[in-house]
Amino acid sequence: MSILRASESPNWIKTREFTKKELEVLKDILPFYVVNTLHESYSYRSIPVTNYGWPDNIWNTGALKEQLFHVANLSNDYNLFIAERLEDMSDACNHAHMGDDFYLYRDQERIAIYVNSSTNIVLSIFKHIRNALAHGRFVMYSSGDDMMIALESVDNHNKALVLKARMVLRASTLINWMNIITRGPQENMQRKRKKK
Numbered sequence: 001m002s003i004l005r006a007s008e009s010p011n012w013i014k015t016r017e018f019t020k021k022e023l024e025v026l027k028d029i030l031p032f033y034v035v036n037t038l039h040e041s042y043s044y045r046s047i048p049v050t051n052y053g054w055p056d057n058i059w060n061t062g063a064l065k066e067q068l069f070h071v072a073n074l075s076n077d078y079n080l081f082i083a084e085r086l087e088d089m090s091d092a093c094n095h096a097h098m099g100d101d102f103y104l105y106r107d108q109e110r111i112a113i114y115v116n117s118s119t120n121i122v123l124s125i126f127k128h129i130r131n132a133l134a135h136g137r138f139v140m141y142s143s144g145d146d147m148m149i150a151l152e153s154v155d156n157h158n159k160a161l162v163l164k165a166r167m168v169l170r171a172s173t174l175i176n177w178m179n180i181i182t183r184g185p186q187e188n189m190q191r192k193r194k195k196k
Helices: 020-035 063-072 086-095 121-134 171-195
Strands: 080-083 110-114 137-143 147-159 160-170
Touching: 020 080, 020 137, 020 171, 063 147, 063 171, 080 086, 080 160, 086 110, 086 160, 086 171, 110 121, 121 147, 121 160, 160 171
Parallel strands: 080 110
Antiparallel strands: 110 160, 137 147, 147 160
């Protein structure tokens, strides 16, 4: 068990420019996850989940988490590995096959993430997506009609960059998560009823 150090200039992020297809995908993702983030302390333009009609206690009920996790087929200890201490990130990354070459293996969505005790898993995932996008620590790969995005979130800790999360997610997952949240609970309930 050890704290994982991160590179100041990761060699897996080689290109600085985006393709037209990447920009088309990012035009929807960046405003929601970076500028209008759910985290009020990360942006002056943040939009809390309650503004979309979700109740204050939505993170305690598990209902929204269940919907979001279903989209990416996320399951604890299968493709979602949580470290409750920074020292456990090494183990989480090993179990998730998220070593330094994690970006090469993009056939399945997966997450290795540090979640501190003062927050919940969904908000932690969204915070680390925001950090990776805002700081440019991500790479996009075509995958049929979709794109796979490899993301890495780091933070300064004792004068060194420390790894807080590595994720491989589909662009369609990020867009579906955004749509579920912005539609609010009423729209999601109506959609469920129509499917039955």
